[in-house]
Amino acid sequence: MHIIQGSHDLLAHQLTLHHGLSLDMVFRNQRRYFRFYKEYGVLDGVAWHFVCDIKSFFSSMSSLQTHNTE
Numbered sequence: 228m229h230i231i232q233g234s235h236d237l238l239a240h241q242l243t244l245h246h247g248l249s250l251d252m253v254f255r256n257q258r259r260y261f262r263f264y265k266e267y268g269v270l271d272g273v274a275w276h277f278v279c280d281i282k283s284f285f286s287s288m289s290s291l292q293t294h295n296t297e
Contacts, residue, residue, distance in 0.1 A: 231270075235268075236277065238264075242263075242267050254278075254281045257278040264278070
């Protein structure tokens with residue numbers, strides 16, 4: 228990962244924590260939080276990947292939980 232992209236990814240993480248956002252909130256309101264991260268200076272591509280990667284995380288966690296309950 229490029230250093231600039233890495234710093235923007237860190238910024239997205241910090242904004243999430245600072246504003247008390249849960250991953251579920253970001254997951255359920257991807258477009259809204261994509262704009263939110265952009266407003267705070269996160270690069271467009273990094274912001275989009277951040278909100279989309281949360282969806283992948285939730286999908287894999289849901290699959291894992293379903294598998295573990297069977």
